[in-house]
Amino acid sequence: MSDLKHTPLNATHRELGAKMVDFGGWDMPVNYGSQIEEHHTVRSGCGLFDVSHMLPLDIKGANVRAFLRRLVANNVDKLQVSGKALYSCMLNEGGGVIDDLIIYFMDENWFRLVVNAGTAEKDLAWMEKMNADWGMGLTLTPRRDLAMIAIQGPNATQALNEALPGVDSITVSLKPFNAAAMGEMFIARTGYTGEDGYEVMVLAKSAPFFWKALMEAGGKPIGLGARDTLRLEAGMNLYGQDMDETTSPLESGLAWTVDMKTERDFVGRAALEKSEVTKQLAGLILLDKGVLRSHQTVHTKNGDGEITSGTFSPTMQQSIALARIPLGIAPGAEVEVEIRDKKLRAKVVKYPFVRNGKVLI
Amino acid sequence: MNIPADLKYTPSHEWVRVEADGTLTIGITHHAQDLLGDMVFIENPAAGRALAKGEECAVVESVKAASDVYAPVAGEVVAANNDVEASPESVNKDAYSAWMFKLKPANPGDVAGLLDAAAYQKLVESEAH
Numbered sequence: 001m002s003d004l005k006h007t008p009l010n011a012t013h014r015e016l017g018a019k020m021v022d023f024g025g026w027d028m029p030v031n032y033g034s035q036i037e038e039h040h041t042v043r044s045g046c047g048l049f050d051v052s053h054m055l056p057l058d059i060k061g062a063n064v065r066a067f068l069r070r071l072v073a074n075n076v077d078k079l080q081v082s083g084k085a086l087y088s089c090m091l092n093e094g095g096g097v098i099d100d101l102i103i104y105f106m107d108e109n110w111f112r113l114v115v116n117a118g119t120a121e122k123d124l125a126w127m128e129k130m131n132a133d134w135g136m137g138l139t140l141t142p143r144r145d146l147a148m149i150a151i152q153g154p155n156a157t158q159a160l161n162e163a164l165p166g167v168d169s170i171t172v173s174l175k176p177f178n179a180a181a182m183g184e185m186f187i188a189r190t191g192y193t194g195e196d197g198y199e200v201m202v203l204a205k206s207a208p209f210f211w212k213a214l215m216e217a218g219g220k221p222i223g224l225g226a227r228d229t230l231r232l233e234a235g236m237n238l239y240g241q242d243m244d245e246t247t248s249p250l251e252s253g254l255a256w257t258v259d260m261k262t263e264r265d266f267v268g269r270a271a272l273e274k275s276e277v278t279k280q281l282a283g284l285i286l287l288d289k290g291v292l293r294s295h296q297t298v299h300t301k302n303g304d305g306e307i308t309s310g311t312f313s314p315t316m317q318q319s320i321a322l323a324r325i326p327l328g329i330a331p332g333a334e335v336e337v338e339i340r341d342k343k344l345r346a347k348v349v350k351y352p353f354v355r356n357g358k359v360l361i
Numbered sequence: 362m363n364i365p366a367d368l369k370y371t372p373s374h375e376w377v378r379v380e381a382d383g384t385l386t387i388g389i390t391h392h393a394q395d396l397l398g399d400m401v402f403i404e405n406p407a408a409g410r411a412l413a414k415g416e417e418c419a420v421v422e423s424v425k426a427a428s429d430v431y432a433p434v435a436g437e438v439v440a441a442n443n444d445v446e447a448s449p450e451s452v453n454k455d456a457y458s459a460w461m462f463k464l465k466p467a468n469p470g471d472v473a474g475l476l477d478a479a480a481y482q483k484l485v486e487s488e489a490h
Contacts, residue, residue, distance in 0.1 A: 034453075035424050036399040225398065225425060291402050291422045312401040312424050319402075340420070 007052035008147040008204035012211055016221055023224055024118040026053040031223035038226035039314040042193050043357045046155035047222035048214050052147040053117035056186075056201055057124065060110050061138035068103060068111060070266050071130055073249060075259035079105035085177045085190055088257055089249045090123065091268025095275055096245040097252065099123050100237065102190065104179050112186070114148075114199075116239050130267070146184070147207035151219060152197035152230075154357060160187075160198055162217035163210065171198075192227065194234025194355045229311050232320065235283065235352030241294055242281065242308040242322055248272065251324060253281030253351075279305065282329065283351030284321040284337070285361065288344040292321035292337060299336040299343070302326035307337065315354045316361070322351065362482060363391035365457055369472065370481035371433045376457060379472055384439060385464045389421060389430060391456040392485050397423035400449035405441035405462050412436060412464065414471070419461055421452065434471035436464040 004027035013020065018029035029050065031038060041047050059067070068076040074088030084105050090098045099119040104112040115123045124142060131138050151160050161168040170180045170187055176196075179188035186201040202210050215221070228238070235253075237243055243252035250258065250272060258272065284307070286292050292310030305325030313320045321337075329335065331350045336343040349361050364370070369377040374393035378386040394400065402422040412418050412432035419430035440463040445451055451459040466472065476484065 030425075031398060034399055036401075229424060289402065290404075291427065293427060312422070314424070 005053070007050055008207040009050045009052060009149075009211055012208050013050065013221070018221070018223060021224075023053070026117060028053060029221070029223040030225045032221045035223065035225035035229070036314045038220070038222045039229050041220045042153045042195055042222055042226065042230055043315055043354070044154065046151065046153040046159045046219045047193075047226070048211065048219040049150040049152065049222050049224075049227055050147075050211075051150050051199065052204075052207070054148060055115050055117065055120040055124075056143040056146050056148065057113045057115060057127075058110065058141045058143060059113065059127075059138055060141070061136065062109060063136045064111050064138055065108060067131065067134065067136045067138055069264055070134065071127065072101070072103065073258040073266055073268060075262065075264060076103060076105070076111070077262075078259075079103070081178075082106055083179045083181075085179060085188060089243075089254055090126070091249070091266070091272075092245060093267060093271060094245075095248050095268040095271030097239070097243045097247060097249055097254075098126055098245060100239050100243070100254075104188065106181060118240060143201075145204055146186075146201045147204045148199055148201050149207065149211060149214070150191055150193075150197060150199045151214060152191045152193040152222075153195050155218060156195070156197040159214055159217040159219045160200070163213040163219070192234070192236055193230040194236070194352060195230075195357065229314055232309050232311050232322065233313050233315055233352070233354035235322070237281075237322070238309055247324075248275055248277070250275070250277045251279040251281065253322070278327055279324050280327050280329075281308070281322055282325050282331075283349040283353060283361075284310075284323050284335070284346045285316075285349055285353075286319035286321075286337065286344060286346045287334070290319060290339050290342075290344050292319045292339075292346070297338045298323050298325055298346070299338070300325050300329045300333070302328050305335075313353060316359055320353050321346075362485065363456075364478045364482050364485075366478045368457070369433075369475035369477065370484075371431065371475060372484060373431045375430060375433050377433050377472070377475055378460075380463075383466070383469050385433065385436070385466060385472070386460045387430075387433060387462055387464060388456060388460045389452065390481070393421075393428070394452050394456045397421065397428055398425045399423055400452045403446050403449045403452070403461065405446060406438045408438050408441055410438045412438065421449070430461065432464065433475060434464070434466050435468065436466040439463045439465050
């Protein structure tokens with residue numbers, strides 16, 4: 001057999017007939033049949049995603065808040081209520097993005113981070129180095145003993161309540177971007193689809209049973225293929241495509257996550273303050289026939305740009321993209337995209353494209 | 362595996378049906394559509410276009426990826442199927458009825474160089490390992 005990494009739900013996916021692919025070293029389901037049907041299921045019903053390849057990371061110790069204040073670009077002081085979540089980039093000294101992550105504040109001695117699968121080892125090494133360099137004395141614990149299942153769509157609450165009797169005492173009052181912990185179970189009202197939903201962590205050994213209970217409750221398995229079209233419609237960045245270590249968050253549509261209002265010194269701040277922002281991340285809708293894809297060149301009146309993520313939107317029935325283009329090209333402007341030997345017309349739009357089942361464009 | 366015995370095949374996953382009048386009807390195989398997933402865009406060559414063997418002449422795009430379609434033999438395009446361009450998903454429903462274009466081969470004997478069903482099956486199996 002191959003040396004791909006397996007999540008605790010690997011056998012479950014195979015039993016369900018998933019098409020499995022090598023996703024950054026992980027053996028993951030790309031779809032269980034039709035990617036487009038799976039996409040619509042999440043917009044109209046309830047979809048289940050195995051996102052156990054992502055890494056939950058517990059950081060514990062007296063200095064954890066001080067550590068995160070310096071480590072990430074967003075300001076963890078926005079987190080004052082236990083369970084509250086914050087989306088942030090972790091930057092290098094040059095202001096490039098090492099990773100984007102979610103930070104949950106549990107208590108003053110415990111924050112939980114969730115980092116991308118492909119960057120997990122690099123992130124952990126970086127954080128351990130900062131922990132040592134800054135003399136923070138924190139304990140960083142990767143939680144590979146946990147599985148993570150995303151339950152997404154307008155029927156997500158109903159499915160979760162049915163699969164886990166008693167959990168309604170939590171879901172009834174859990175606000176978006178908040179989480180609650182019960183022993184090793186961790187329930188967050190977060191997601192990557194633009195729909196209401198949850199990301200639930202459970203002990204790895206409980207994951208197959210929990211997954212089946214969610215399916216009994218009406219949840220349908222969704223592969224990584226639909227996860228990508230859903231997040232792109234929702235206008236959410238994908239690390240490694242829309243931003244990476246060579247791009248500034250300020251040119252990646254992520255200025256809203258970089259907090260420079262206070263004097264707080266964080267890694268990458270000095271570089272960002274010195275940098276000249278000349279590009280922006282914009283939404284595109286293809287007016288001609290075809291499909292926008294990453295790395296296609298975009299011609300604008302202010303110079304060339306490049307598509308960072310492109311796909312066919314199942315909800316809008318046309319091709320959409322995120323593109324890094326020169327500043328000064330406003331929504332409504334028409335640009336040209338090079339697709340093979342042709343130049344096709346596209347319109348610049350303000351994203352997100354779709355939220356809560358509705359087209360916003 | 363869905364590989365009809367009465368068709369010919371290419372290593373690049375096109376199927377070819379030799380019609381009674383010698384023209385070739387061409388599409389992509391069931392295996393190809395299965396690899397690509399849900400089709401969302403198809404662009405056929407225009408009728409009248411002369412193609413060299415192996416020339417990129419059409420494009421199929423799924424949600425996931427774009428893929429070129431190649432001319433199985435040299436010849437002239439005599440028809441293109443507008444229906445599959447209008448409904449790309451028809452290729453997922455039945456790859457062998459959703460033909461893409463018809464070719465009049467420059468040299469009818471070239472058809473002998475295509476794979477038969479058994480040879481194509483072997484190729485697909487070898488690619489799976």
